[in-house]
Amino acid sequence: MSFSPTSSVGRYIGSSLTLFLDQILVALSNGIFWLLISKITTASDIGNATSIYSLIMLIGTFTQLGLEYPLLKNVLANKDHMFSTALLLEIALIICFTPLLVLAIGGWYSEDLEEFTWLSVTMLFFYSTSFITRFVLLGIFKTKQVLIIDLIGAIVRFVVGFFLTFIGLGTIGIILAFLIQFIIMTSIAIAPIRRNLGFKIGNREQFTEILKTGLLNTPAKFSRTLIISLSVVMLASYGVDAAEVGIFYMVLMITIVVGGFVPSMAYMMIPSSSTSIKDLSAGSIRLALTLTAPIIAALIASPEYLLSLLGPAYVSGSGVLIMLSLSILPSSVVMLSISMYNTQGRSKELLIIGSCQVLVFICLFILLVPTYGIMGAAISMLSAFTISSLIALRQSDHSNVKYILVSGVAILVGSGSVYLLRNVIDLNPIILMIISVILSAFVLIKLKNTSIEEISGLVNLAIDPRGTKKIFVIGNYGNFNIGDEIILKEVIRRYSSDLDSNTPHFLIATRNPFFVDIYHKEIKNKIIPIPINHLYQLLVSFLKCSRVLIGGGGIWSKYTGRYAHVVPLIAILARLMLKRVDFVSFGIYSTSSPIDKLLVNTAVLVSNSSSVRDEESFSILWKASQKKTKVVEDLSLPYITSFDKDSIEDIPKIAEYESIIQHKLQGKFIVGISLKEVHSKESTSKIVDEFSNTLNTLNKDMNGSILFVFFPFAKTGSKTENDEWMIDQILHRVSTNENIVRISHGNPLSWFIAIDNLIDIFIGMRYHSIIFSSLAKKPILCIPYEKKIYQYLSDKKDLLDISILEPTQISSAHLTGFVKTKFEDKKTQQFEK
Structure with a gap:
């Protein structure tokens, strides 16, 4: 059977599960009610009340015949008249069997119970009419409303019964509690019925058809009831x-x-x-x-x-x-x-x-x-x-x-x-x-x-029970990293093709729930951010999901945060719960801990599918895990290449766009820069010093004809993932800040558009800064710090204008020479034109 939320089978199973939950609720509420009532009233009062109640249930079974079956089968096909016709038929049956109820109370029970005769008749009426409303709602798949109505009815019965018996009404208090419960349940049910069905009365043939179907089902219904x-x-x-x-x-x-x-x-x-x-x-x-x-x-x-x-x-x-x-x-x-x-x-x-x-x-x-x-x-x-x-x-x-x-x-x-x-x-x-x-x-x-x-x-x-598809996504999302956020856009684009676009389906575990408004306004209707420090909300979201996606992007390396260590355990737990688990273009590197490698390999082994974004990650996997894993490109690549540049008006520009445009119109040479800290303090300090010297030298030699635009791809606040800190250190060391612009965080696609439209050359360390600038076909000075960047450069050998400068070889002379060379190249190109 297919359990698609839109399929008839999915609706069938989902409504059956809800009705089963309702039956458990009814059984539990009955047991709790009698248990509590027994503490505040006498056994004789309970005995009298149960005698009356049981008799009403028995007579009610006769008045109902097998009418639930024609209601379940035909109410959707005959919306205009089915409810009113069945209700009138039920009232007629109540009238027919009322004398039997009166005679039974007068003949079978003691004189003390005869005073409850007309109260019992009223209770029979509302019990039987609530039966009709219940199965009409089930016939139009309103099982959730049935569950809510039964819950309200149970609460009303408990409150009324407890109060009336507490003040000493005994038997009559218990009977009134049930009567008020049935009245409330019938009244509440009328509202959803009125919204979905008509109230016309059927003709004689329709009355006859309902009665005939009910009578034909009576032996089968009575047989089970009577056997029990x-x-x-x-x-x-x-x-x-x-x-x-x-x-x-x-x-x-x-x-x-x-x-x-x-x-x-x-x-x-x-x-x-x-x-x-x-x-x-x-x-x-x-x-x-x-x-x-x-x-x-x-x-x-x-x-x-x-x-x-x-x-x-x-x-x-x-x-x-x-x-x-x-x-x-x-x-x-x-x-x-x-x-x-x-x-x-x-x-x-x-x-x-x-x-x-x-x-x-x-x-x-x-x-x-x-x-x-x-x-x-x-x-x-x-x-x-x-x-x-x-x-x-x-x-x-x-x-x-x-x-x-x-x-x-x-x-x-x-x-x-x-x-x-x-x-x-x-x-x-x-x-x-x-x-x-x-x-x-x-x-x-x-x-x-x-x-x-x-x-x-x-x-x-x-x-x-509604059968809505929820996908639980685990990655470095909402962590103020432009590269990770553009990966998330591709994840949502790729996996939302068969989902209802008006319903949020992606549950994103994140440290910062407000990240959606910063990076993903255009798709915020598809995302539900889940704070990772709210364990209850996180657990409920995990239980509700039908699928778990892990990735894309690098998750396990020497930069791994403490939460990443439990991600493989979540994947294994999800598989034990029979959820689908997919590892999507993820990264795990040689610098990750041995326990991370063990857990990730185990999780990949039991997952439904797996793909990594580079050869280094693939080499970390066991042979058994490699058999089910593909090496694919970073998810930012298909997202950017699928982007239609003609739709640029639909994407908001970076806040600094107009300012940079003015500099460009003045003829300034625009240099994009992306830097990151490294684990060695000495190396980080050297990077800061050499870039500061480079900016000072170029400002002096080029007479302010260069605009330096810093792109802080990551500003997580950690010691090794905060590009803002690097920029601050450089700004403290340069002689002037007038020709320096720092890009504020926003839609990652806006960053790509800015690099594509505004930047002349790019000096980059961040992996995704290299991807963005290479796809924009800009001359690049790449400073690789991990193997994944070398692999990307190797895969992009057709890109003619990429220079590589090893981190250990960074010097002001190299940097200055690269910028001056590209500046002269541009002047030459302009002269030739």
């Missing part, structure tokens, strides 16, 4: 000990919650298939089995441990847990088949499956429970779901049989291996469960029930 409810109720009627019934109920709840994702898939498959050009049922069955098999294996691997968490009295139900865990697989097939039959309009199969489940369960229950107790009930449920699933599979694609067999093998390998391992080594039960999950998942992947890419897609959708 009857299994508990009938155990007591057969004289099974109350403690045993309690154990069975808790085990049953565990398997229902654990297998809860499948009902979510079953529901959301209907609107997804209706709006898609293809039937999603076949892929859904495969995916459901793939997701449930490892969970079943884990439950079977350590049932005693899981039940011991509830208390020592529950451990005796381990055999029941195994049986009910096994029933998750066939029940998943049944639920998804019911949704498939609704999608395909196969009413006959719906009736057969529903009837078969109930009959098989009741017959086996009557035969087995008197002898085997709760184990007999578990076997009855397993048999009912298994036989129904076999009937369903006969009517479906035969490939589904293969998926079931593979899932069965995965469960057997996962749980069986753990049982054998347990007899050999005494391991922690949690470790045994993890092993069972890993082994079963390995079988599923090897036998092609799923793939790592598919699991990765699911994980990403679980983290971000």
Whole structure:
């Protein structure tokens, strides 16, 4: 399955995950509510309230029929009238079943509860109408709104229930809490429904069609509800000990919650298939089995441990847990088949499956429970779901049989291996469960029930249910380095071609979040800067991303900062979380530490793809890492060469542009300069002295006819990466500053345009200053300080006007001679013209 955020499958899986989260929320809120209420009211009040509540839930099941299925299937196709028609039909059913509710309260319960009759009728009304609004929202994929509404409802119920019972209202307080919850939930749901749907009332045929579909689904819906409810109720009627019934109920709840994702898939498959050009049922069955098999294996691997968490009295139900865990697989097939039959309009199969489940369960229950107790009930449920699933599979694609067999093998390998391992080594039960999950998942992947890419897609959708693509980018970005910022522009250009241009997709880890406004205003809508010192925000961003990009540019060398040491560990962690990891035109150099080399090689080895920007970086990699790594050019090169110079008006000029233009019009010779510190203090001091002497000499000899333009490519604030410091030292030593300009930081492309349009010659140390000036085809005096610069110069042998001056050979005479020679060359060219 493709998990593209824009695909029907992506929307299907994402909405299913959100609905699953909603079901967990509802289950937890119910448990917490009853636990807290029990602390402030009497057991009799709770007993009376639960009696009324359970009766309303039962009658509500009758009023609902199977109406959720026509709502899920047809609400998008019939937006104008579907909601109003279904709501009126539900109200009619409420009216029909209200006498049954009144009679039940008057006939089954004590006189004390008769005073709640009309309150119960009101509660039935809003419970049933909230059912309609819920499935209408699910039918139009508003699962997030359903989650929010349920959360608000749970909060309202807790606050109202706690207050009313605290002031002594007891039973009526609890009932009012539920009533107000349903009223609030129904009212809130009307707003999104009104925005998306019409409120017209359908004709008789439309009423009939909805009612018919609801009735056809009633046996299948009731069968599962009755099996779960009857299994508990009938155990007591057969004289099974109350403690045993309690154990069975808790085990049953565990398997229902654990297998809860499948009902979510079953529901959301209907609107997804209706709006898609293809039937999603076949892929859904495969995916459901793939997701449930490892969970079943884990439950079977350590049932005693899981039940011991509830208390020592529950451990005796381990055999029941195994049986009910096994029933998750066939029940998943049944639920998804019911949704498939609704999608395909196969009413006959719906009736057969529903009837078969109930009959098989009741017959086996009557035969087995008197002898085997709760184990007999578990076997009855397993048999009912298994036989129904076999009937369903006969009517479906035969490939589904293969998926079931593979899932069965995965469960057997996962749980069986753990049982054998347990007899050999005494391991922690949690470790045994993890092993069972890993082994079963390995079988599923090897036998092609799923793939790592598919699991990765699911994980990403679980983290971000909207399915938006987020790319986590790690590099030297936001660190006030012009070269790194132009690399980031190419990264975003290259990897945003298939993304929504109106959505920020690139999460950039940075020391300075405001860097976007300085360097990337034209693409700021695509970038979300993440401060690296805000660990929580950094963690959330990392979890939300579906892909991690590392690079481009040099990251590991003797200049490496402390944060760079953990980058390989982040890459390895991302791969363990099944995220895609790409190393992009990065640099690692011989001066980097041994531990950095080890970690980077390991990370590259497990990554999805890798490329380095120079031969030195390639040579640092292990042979195994080299096999998956390409040597590519620095990312600034394709970005600049792809730039259309005709669009220069769209790029803001550097702040000093007009000032330099005036000097140029006056006939001044413009010399661009880029310097950097080196690790040797003596060498740095020599560079400062020689350049200061050069500027003083040229000012004296050339009578102010030269303008010196300094380009501080890096101003990070560190001792070795602050070009501003170098410029300051030179300015303190020169006789005049009138013919010196320092370029302020801004859009890197503006810097290239300035070099291209304004500069006559360039003296450069910085790697990207050499790239910028060479692409602008300027005469260059290059002072290389790393091997990557030598390689670049070697690759650009076709550039005729590049001179090389070794850092150790820097002298005022060399520098002065170069500038004077190029100055005379320009004069000669002008004379010849």
